[in-house]
Amino acid sequence: MTWSICIVGAGKIGQMIATLLKTSANYSVTIADHDLAALSALNKMGVSTRQIDASDDDNLIRGLQGFDAVISAAPFFLTPAIAKAACTVGAHYFDLTEDVSATQAVRELASKIQTAMMPQCGLAPGFVGIAGAALAAEFDEIDSLHMRVGALPLYPTNALKYNLTWSTDGLINEYCNPCDAIVNGQCVKTAPLEDYEIFGHDGVEYECFNTSGGLGTLPETLEGKAQAVSYRSIRYPGHRDILRLLLNDLGLGQRKDLLKNIFENALPRTDQDVVLVFCTARGTIDGSLREKSLINKSFARTIDGRVWSAIQVTTAAGVLGVVDLMRTGVLPSQGFIRQEQVKLPEFLNTEFGRLYRAGNVTQQNKAA
Numbered sequence: 450m451t452w453s454i455c456i457v458g459a460g461k462i463g464q465m466i467a468t469l470l471k472t473s474a475n476y477s478v479t480i481a482d483h484d485l486a487a488l489s490a491l492n493k494m495g496v497s498t499r500q501i502d503a504s505d506d507d508n509l510i511r512g513l514q515g516f517d518a519v520i521s522a523a524p525f526f527l528t529p530a531i532a533k534a535a536c537t538v539g540a541h542y543f544d545l546t547e548d549v550s551a552t553q554a555v556r557e558l559a560s561k562i563q564t565a566m567m568p569q570c571g572l573a574p575g576f577v578g579i580a581g582a583a584l585a586a587e588f589d590e591i592d593s594l595h596m597r598v599g600a601l602p603l604y605p606t607n608a609l610k611y612n613l614t615w616s617t618d619g620l621i622n623e624y625c626n627p628c629d630a631i632v633n634g635q636c637v638k639t640a641p642l643e644d645y646e647i648f649g650h651d652g653v654e655y656e657c658f659n660t661s662g663g664l665g666t667l668p669e670t671l672e673g674k675a676q677a678v679s680y681r682s683i684r685y686p687g688h689r690d691i692l693r694l695l696l697n698d699l700g701l702g703q704r705k706d707l708l709k710n711i712f713e714n715a716l717p718r719t720d721q722d723v724v725l726v727f728c729t730a731r732g733t734i735d736g737s738l739r740e741k742s743l744i745n746k747s748f749a750r751t752i753d754g755r756v757w758s759a760i761q762v763t764t765a766a767g768v769l770g771v772v773d774l775m776r777t778g779v780l781p782s783q784g785f786i787r788q789e790q791v792k793l794p795e796f797l798n799t800e801f802g803r804l805y806r807a808g809n810v811t812q813q814n815k816a817a
Contacts, residue, residue: 452776455513455540456480457503457531458522459487462571462615464543465761466522467496468753469769469801475776481512493731503527509534516540518775520768524618528568529554531774533758536562541775541782543768545571547619547662549626559785567771567786572724572760573598574665575767576805578788579796580743581667587741588732591675596664597648597657597727599683600760602719603748610685612719614760617709623682624692627700628659629668631678636668636805642689642696644679650727650744657681658689666787683725720749720758745805770802 454470456463459482470478471494480491481501488498501512503523509530513519519535521528521544528544528551535542541564546552552568559566569575577596585591602612613620627638644659663680671678696702700709726745733739747759771791776778779795796802 450776451475451477451696452517453515454479454518454520455516456520456522457501458482459484459491459498460522461761462764463522464491464755465765466520466769467491467756468494468755469765470495471604473528473755473800475773475800479516488755503531506530506534510537513540514539518543518772519543519736520772521546524579524616525551525622532566534805536564539564542566543570544568545575545764545768546572548622549629552665556591556785565775565780565782565784565786567775569665569788570771571764571767572600572767573663575765576666577663577680577726577728578665579791579793580726580745581813582670582730582789583793584730584741585671585675587734588730588739589734591730591732592665593677593731594671594675595677595679595681595729597681597683598663599657599725600726601683601723602664603686603721603723605685607716609688609691609716611688611716612722613712613716614719614722614758615764617712620712621708623660623662624696625705628661628680629664630659630680631672631675633667634673634676636672637733638768642692644681645689646681647686648727651746652724654686655683655725657683657687667789670787670789720756722759723748724759724763747805755776766801766804770796770799773799773801
């Protein structure tokens with residue numbers, strides 16, 4: 450069965466999603482935005498477009514009529530309006546948001562409709578939740594699950610050792626908002642930038658620390674089962690200390706508008722990036738204490754004659770893998786759908802999930 454998809458948001462991730470759908474025989478795709486220049490560029494790529502103002506409810510509803518599914522690749526603050534419009538026109542809804550309050554708004558809508566709503570479908574939250582849930586399911590009793598994800602420049606040159614690779618608003622949210630976790634078996638909120646760790650992989654040293662939104666609904670699912678669950682962002686060493694200076698000592702955590710301006714004018718964007726996913730679980734299997742890790746490392750690549758960054762590819766593959774599972778009847782087509790309802794092998798076997806296989810999904814096992 451062929452699905453018609455409308456993507457709301459013609460930014461870097463929206464363009465990647467549209468390109469992948471355009472090359473698939475199972476989908477027809479239209480991308481919507483208010484920016485005519487962005488839409489014109491997509492037209493030249495062979496993608497159907499329409500101008501929609503997502504801040505205008507009536508305009509949004511008219512523009513989304515007739516689609517099987519809507520994917521929001523717009524800023525997180527537009528999520529509730531886009532989700533509500535998708536409900537109104539009877540389309541399934543997917544998004545990439547890491548924002549907790551926006552996800553709660555989607556969840557409330559999902560309890561009242563006949564279609565499916567699946568937020569937080571990108572990389573983190575998104576693929577990392579699928580991977581983490583798969584690791585946890587391998588244990589008879591799960592003690593801890595720790596997930597780490599980083600979208601990093603291959604060739605860092607500045608003091609932050611960082612380039613912009615995705616939404617600046619989303620990045621600032623991650624650094625400033627409270628973080629979901631499980632501590633001593635209970636769902637709690639933890640402080641961003643804490644729970645610091647240094648680790649190495651492939652001869653490169655990294656740091657990681659708490660950031661908001663990456664776990665999605667996984668803490669709810671594992672509460673009472675796991676003693677500890679956490680999500681941390683991966684960076685090169687030294688990044689966290691500079692963030693503390695900016696956010697706490699200079700007070701920019703209370704001036705997000707100024708912080709966004711600084712980041713967007715001082716940090717260049719790059720397509721030469723790497724996405725690293727590193728999940729570790731600990732628990733018992735057949736009465737023995739065991740530890741298992743899952744590692745995925747993805748790089749920029751050429752698709753449809755154009756180079757796309759690793760964060761674009763992994764985020765787009767994250768949402769389109771679950772879209773494909775719903776289209777083919779593997780996932781429920783009604784209500785609120787969680788990432789942890791997705792089986793990792795089924796996801797990796799979709800035409801889009803296979804893009805993660807190029808990143809070499811590997812598992813490492815050892816007795817703890």
